[in-house]
Amino acid sequence: MPLTRWAVLVIALVAASLLAIAVGTVSIPISALWDALRRVGETMPIMVVWTLRIPRVTLAILVGAGLGMSGAALQGTMRNPLAEPYLLGVSGGAAVGAVIGLTLGLGAALLPLAAFAGAIVAVLAAFFVAHAAGARGDPRVLLMAGVVVGAFANAAIMVVMANAEPNTVRNALWWMMGSVGDATWRQIAILAGYVLAGGGALIVVGRQIDVLALGEDAAAGLGLDVDTAIRRVFFIASLLAAATVSAAGLVGFVGLVVPHLVRAGGARRHRELLIGSAIAGATLVVLADLLGRVLRPPSELPLGAVTALIGVPFFLAKLRRLV
C-alpha cells in the first residue's frame, strides 16, 4: 500500500479520536480541548476528557483494532470474503462464555479466557454444522452455520438471563448490544495486552495467511503444514475476538467491513492488511461509538447496533457479488 494511503489511515484515526474526545453530551471547543489534554485550565473539561472520553476512545480503538485484525485473518485463511468473528458465531460464543464466567464470579483478567473457551466451542460447532451439511469449503454454508451458532448463543444468553438477578440481566443485555461506555483503565490494559499479543502473532504468521489464501493444495505445495497453520490462525483470531467481546460485548460487522476497505486501498499481502485493518477498525469503532452518542442525545445508541446499521448494507453488497 502506498505511503500516502498509510498516512490517510493514521490521520483519519487521529482526527476521529480527537473528535470523539471533544464531542458528546458536554462538547469541548478545540481551544479548550488542547488545554484539557495537557491538564491545564478549568477542571470540568479535564475531568470529562481524562475520566470519561479518553478511556472510552482508547477502548474503542483497541476493540476496533482487535476486530479488524481478527476479520482480516479469518477472511484470508478461510478464503471467504464474508468471514468475520461476529458472523461466524465466534463473538456469540465468546459472549456466552463471558456471561457464564461472570456468573461464576471471574475477574476481568480471566474473563477473556472464559470468553475464549466459548468462542472456540462456537468455532468448532460452526465447522461441525458446515461439515454435516457436506460443504466445508462453501463460504455461504459455513456462514449459515455461523449464523445458526450465533443465534444459539443468543438463546443461551437469554436462558441464563431468565433465571438471573436483575443486575446480571443488565450485564448480559449490555454484552449483547456492545458498548465501550463503561471503560476502565484496568479493562483497557488487559485488552491492550491481548490485542498486542494476538495482533502481533497474526502479523508474524501473515505470510502463512498469504499462502493459505491460495487454497489448501497450493499452500501444501509451497511447503506449508496447512492444517496446523489454519488451526493456529483460528486460535489467535478467536482469542482476539473473545478479548474484545469480554471488554465491550458483541460488536458485529467491523471484522467484515474493514479488511475490504483496506484491501481496496491497496493492501493485499496480509502483513500490511492486518496492520491497516487494525488502524481502520479502530477508526470505525471510534466513529461508530461517537455516532451512537450524538445521534439521539441524551440517550446512547448501543455500539453494536450502530456497527450493524453500517455493516449490514455492506454485507448485502458483498453477498450479492458472491452469489
Next chain:
Amino acid sequence: MIEFNDVAVRYPRSDVSALGGVTLEARRGLLTAIVGPNGSGKSTLVRALIGRIALERGTIRIDGAPAPTLGGAELARRVAVITQREDLAFPLIVSEYVALGRFPHLGIWHAAEQKDRLAIDLSIDAAGVAALRERRIDALSGGEWQRVRLARALAQGGDALVLDEPTAFLDVAHEMSVFELLHGLARSGKAVLLISHQLNLVARFADQLVLLHRGAVAAAGPPDSVMQAETLERVYEWPLVVSRDPAVGAPTLVPLRRR
C-alpha cells in the same frame, strides 16, 4: 529426480484404492508425462507427493531421500507443484503472487534478500510474463494465468517441476507455448513431470509417457511404445486408431465415431 515406488493410496471411506501400487520416475533433463482417463489416479499422485493424503504403501523419494523426511519447506525448495485448480479469493498483483514462490525459502521470519528478488525476476522472464508484472491476477486471461503460475513455481528454485493439467482451457497457441516452455525447462536440466489429457501433444513433447489406468500403470516408456492403439483403446474404452502424423512424425491418436 522424483521417484514413486509402489505407491498405494486409498481415500478415507472408499472401498477401492485410488492408487494401487504405482512405480514411476521423473528424471532431470527429461519431460515425463502422465496420461490416463478421468479418475485413473493422476491428480492423486500429486496430492500424495505434497503430503495431502497418506500413503497406504510405498515410498516417494526426492533425489533419493524419502519425501516425508525432508519436511514441507525442503520438499517445496526441491519440487515445485502446480495443482490443478487454484483460484484466489483475494486477487494479488502478478509480482506479489510470483514472490510467494519464495515462501519455502523465507518462511515467516526471513526478509527477502537480493537472491530472492533475482529468483523472482528470472522466473518472471523465463515464463515470459514480464509485461504482466503489475497486473492484477483477476485481470489475466487463462493463458496468462497459467504462465504466471509457472513463474511462481520457477521462483521456488527447485530442480523438479510437477504440473497438473497446466493447459486445461487454453487455446492452441497458448497450449503450444506452455508445452514449448516446459520442454525448454526439461532441456535446461529440470525434471518436469506433467499430467495432461492432451495425448497428441504429449506424444510430441514428452521423453517418457506413463499411462495410468484405474490406479495402476498400464504402460510406460517412450511415446512410441505407449501410444499403441490396442493399449489406449482398452484403457480409454473408446474405439480409436493411432497413426503417425505426416507433418510432425509423432504418433497421433484419432478417436473414432462409435460404430
